[in-house]
Amino acid sequence: MSRASQRPAGLARSAPVFAALGDETRLALLSRLCEGGALSTAQLTGGTDISRxxxxxxxDVLAGAGLVHDVRRGRERRWELAPGRLAEARRTMDELSRRWDEALLRLRALVEE
Structure with a gap:
């Protein structure tokens, strides 16, 4: 069996999500957006030392991974959470976790023989 056929479904599609989530600043931005409502860049930078x-x-990285999207209101650009890709990534992690549990059970059975 090739390595590609052993990959969980959705792994390639979820990889950009995991890459985007690998940065502390992006995680903080997502956390702010999870609190609800669309926020402008100015609102997202408020109270931080990070430039607009x-x-x-x-x-833009989060949007490229499908985790957020912008909504234009006149000249203002507001950002919202796009939870669909996050849910997909969670399903991928659940599948990886299931496979890991199965591998541990196989190892346990082998050791206990």
């Missing part, structure tokens, strides 16, 4: 330009770059 840096936040915009992080939001």
């Amino acid at each position: 330009q840096a936040v915009t770059k992080h939001l």
Whole structure:
């Protein structure tokens, strides 16, 4: 069996999500957006020492991974959580966890023989 056929379904699709979540600043931005409602870049930078330009770059990475999307209201750009991709990534992690548990059970059975 090839390595590719052993991969959990959705792994390639979820990889950009996991890469985007691998940054503390992006996790903090997602956390703020999870609190509800669309927020502007100015609102997301409020109370931080991160520039608007840096936040915009992080939001672009999150958007590229499908985790957030922007909504334009006139000249203002507000950002919202897009939970669908996060749910997909969670299903991938659940599948990996299930496979890990199965591997541990096989190892246990082998050791106990």
